[in-house]
Amino acid sequence: MTSPVAVITGASAGMGKVCALEVARKGYTTILLCRNKEKSEPIVKEIQRITGNEHIYLYVCDLSSQAEIRKTAQELRERFPVIDLLINNAGAINSSYELTVDGIERTFATNHLAYFLLTNLLLENIKAAPQGRIINIASEGQRMGKLVWDDLQMEGNYAGLQAYTNSKLMNIMFSNALAQRLEDTNVSVHAVHPGAVRTEFGTNATGFMGFLVKYFGWSFRTPEQGAETALYLAFSEEGGNTTGMYWANSKPIQPRPEALDYQARERLWQVSNRLTNSAF
DSSP, X not given: OOXXXXXXXXXXXXXXXXXXXXXXXXXXXXXXXXXXXXXXHHHHHHHHHHHOOOOEEEEEOOTTOHHHHHHHHHHHHHHOSOOOEEEEOOOOOOSSOOBOTTSSBHHHXXXXXXXXXHHHHHHHHHHXXXXXXXXXXXXXXXXXXXXXXXXXXXXXXXXHHHHHHHHHHHHHHHHHHHHHHTTTSSEEEEEEEOOSBOSSTTTTOOHHHHHHHHHHGGGSBOHHHHTHHHHHHHHSHHHHHOOSEEEETTEEEOOOGGGGOHHHHHHHHHHHHHHTTOOO
């Protein structure tokens, strides 16, 4: 395998699809991690047709399932010894409290624990790249995040929008904690706010999020606009020479203070290890 390798989650639509298309244009061997096989197989063929790049592969994986993440990561590790780029894009917002097959609240599992587990499982392959890059799609919703450490999964008082904003805060905390652990390596880690993007995401939401999507969705960014910052970090010299930063509009911005708090980040890391039965 001579071309660089990219793994993109949630790549069957929206920003994930745009990222996959542009990465493929650059000649990367492009791996799409998607949940729905029937929906995603035509996307693979479309990207191959548009870019002329035949090295586009689909791995079907439900990122709310830790067993599926582990199985897929093992297959990727064996097939692609070097992974140059990982874009954690897949996400969810759930209006009601739901548990995954692992007994974990679904938004928390998909939006945070999946980032944590998949990234760490692929990390040795990313470190083998000349300049590995990890890009985590977060959100300015993080400013509304409020972590209650005794109830991170909001079992006692669930609200879909709050669960989502909490997970986006966790994305930045995880990115910063991982960047610190990789300071002496050739891997850069970034979190990205793409803006409010007009995609399928959130179309089934109720409450305040559903209200925003229904009445203001027309004014949201296109998927192409939403993907700009992630792609900037994937390809630019600055994206490779900096790490541990939070970006919007292709520029670093400051997240809320908790995202930068070392003790809070480490506490989240240890909780994530426990809930994934890991020791990263």
